[in-house]
Amino acid sequence: MTSSSPEAGSKPAVELPENTDNEPVTWDVVVIGAGPAGASAALAAARAGRRVLVVDRAELPRYKTCGGGIIGPAKGALPPGFEPPVEDLVREVEFTLRGRRRRVRSSRTTLIGLVDRARFDEALTRAAVDAGAALCEGVAVSRIAEQDGGVTLTLGDGEVVRALAVVGADGSAGRTSAYVGVTFDQVDLGLEAEIPVPPEVAAHWRGRVLIDWGPLPGSYGWVFPKGDTLTVGVICARGQGEATRAYLRDLIGRLGLAGFRPSIESGHLTRCRKESAPLSRGRVLVAGDAAGLLEPWTREGISYALRSGRLAGEHAARVAGVAGDGEVDKIGADYHTDIDATLGREMRAGRILLGVFERHPAMLHSAVANLPQGWRVFRKVVQGRTTFADLLERPAARRVMELTGK
Numbered sequence: 136m137t138s139s140s141p142e143a144g145s146k147p148a149v150e151l152p153e154n155t156d157n158e159p160v161t162w163d164v165v166v167i168g169a170g171p172a173g174a175s176a177a178l179a180a181a182r183a184g185r186r187v188l189v190v191d192r193a194e195l196p197r198y199k200t201c202g203g204g205i206i207g208p209a210k211g212a213l214p215p216g217f218e219p220p221v222e223d224l225v226r227e228v229e230f231t232l233r234g235r236r237r238r239v240r241s242s243r244t245t246l247i248g249l250v251d252r253a254r255f256d257e258a259l260t261r262a263a264v265d266a267g268a269a270l271c272e273g274v275a276v277s278r279i280a281e282q283d284g285g286v287t288l289t290l291g292d293g294e295v296v297r298a299l300a301v302v303g304a305d306g307s308a309g310r311t312s313a314y315v316g317v318t319f320d321q322v323d324l325g326l327e328a329e330i331p332v333p334p335e336v337a338a339h340w341r342g343r344v345l346i347d348w349g350p351l352p353g354s355y356g357w358v359f360p361k362g363d364t365l366t367v368g369v370i371c372a373r374g375q376g377e378a379t380r381a382y383l384r385d386l387i388g389r390l391g392l393a394g395f396r397p398s399i400e401s402g403h404l405t406r407c408r409k410e411s412a413p414l415s416r417g418r419v420l421v422a423g424d425a426a427g428l429l430e431p432w433t434r435e436g437i438s439y440a441l442r443s444g445r446l447a448g449e450h451a452a453r454v455a456g457v458a459g460d461g462e463v464d465k466i467g468a469d470y471h472t473d474i475d476a477t478l479g480r481e482m483r484a485g486r487i488l489l490g491v492f493e494r495h496p497a498m499l500h501s502a503v504a505n506l507p508q509g510w511r512v513f514r515k516v517v518q519g520r521t522t523f524a525d526l527l528e529r530p531a532a533r534r535v536m537e538l539t540g541k
């Protein structure tokens with residue numbers, strides 16, 4: 136990964152076709168949302184030769200509450216030849232357990248790339264536009280209805296567009312998951328502060344992240360540096376708002392950052408899907424956060440968004456080419472099968488590890504921060520050389536799970 140700088144303030148310029156005779160324009164594929172899931176879906180559908188429109192309610196670049204950590208699987212899922220704009224490359228991890236038992240581990244090779252999501256998402260969307268997708272930004276999709284072998288989308292400005300297939304990639308608070316009927320069995324609240332810091336503080340964090348295993352079951356906090364700004368965040372199961380805010384306050388205070396005024400403070404829910412939840416309804420497929428596809432333990436979602444977005448875009452391109460409901464349903468089932476075999480398998484492993492972490496945070500801290508084998512496993516997972524799912528299939532891991540009651 137190398138650093139690159141997209142042209143500041145430029146917008147992809149693609150002419151939308153004229154809406155003649157007051158008839159809505161019919162697109163092959165409309166993608167709702169220009170995050171990593173939507174951009175990947177649009178790119179895949181455009182590369183399959185489809186006429187694609189991406190609609191986002193925000194104007195790009197737009198802020199997204201996110202650490203911006205790009206681990207190996209996310210890097211591996213980027214479009215070929217795409218160079219993400221990277222703010223920092225991480226080789227050192229500082230681990231703490233509720234602020235104590237500090238241990239710094241380093242690696243000879245890059246562990247995590249850190250991106251500013253506004254720049255990253257804009258660059259990814261531009262790659263989709265370069266592949267032929269049109270972009271309509273600053274307009275929300277307010278209504279979805281399926282009729283007459285297509286999908287009708289009503290935009291916030293009252294305009295209506297039609298599509299032969301739709302990818303819902305409108306994030307965890309979007310409309311498409313409700314339309315498709317996605318249900319969730321894990322909802323977490325993530326809080327973050329973007330803290331501009333003086334050069335000497337930025338220098339301390341360059342190339343280094345902090346991971347603090349937190350005081351609430353399943354919680355953890357982080358510092359992800361982006362040059363002269365530190366992203367400090369925490370994540371916890373929903374329903375403990377005050378305790379989650381207190382954790383972030385304590386973390387910032389403990390790190391000596393309380394004296395610097397955050398430029399942005401924000402919160403966002405992350406949601407993991409129930410295993411049985413649908414991923415499509417008729418001609419509408421969901422991807423990324425809209426589908427509840429997210430790693431349950433780490434709540435890493437960029438690789439899930441990129442991977443599911445690409446699959447959704449490819450399947451939506453197929454849906455756009457068929458007429459009968461039976462064929463559409465078959466493609467939806469294929470999409471479900473593909474997701475289940477890949478991301479579904481990884482989510483099952485993540486749920487198991489979250490359970491262990493909730494009950495034994497100190498044990499996991501010691502394993503990762505102190506044991507050479509644990510640190511090696513951590514490196515292999517974040518670099519994408521193995522997965523939690525692969526690890527849990529090993530006999531030794533099964534024995535540990537048995538001992539920890541899983």
Ligand SMILES: Cc1cc2nc3c(=O)[nH]c(=O)nc-3n(C[C@H](O)[C@H](O)[C@H](O)COP(=O)(O)OP(=O)(O)OC[C@H]3O[C@@H](n4cnc5c(N)ncnc54)[C@H](O)[C@@H]3O)c2cc1C
Pocket residue numbers: 167168169170171172173190191192193197199200201202203204205206209274275276277304305306307308309310325326327368369370402403404405422423424425429434435436437438440
């Ligand atoms: C605090 C926090 C920290 C995180 N840190 C990391 C991390 O370090 N690494 C990692 O891998 N993951 C992280 N995640 C998860 C990651 O941010 C998400 O999984 C990822 O952004 C999902 O991408 P997406 O494309 O599905 O959705 P999003 O990135 O949310 O994009 C959805 C898009 O849809 C648009 N939209 C919404 N509604 C509409 C509408 N009605 N019409 C049109 N457009 C609409 C939005 O404007 C937005 O652009 C973090 C999450 C949180 C909450």
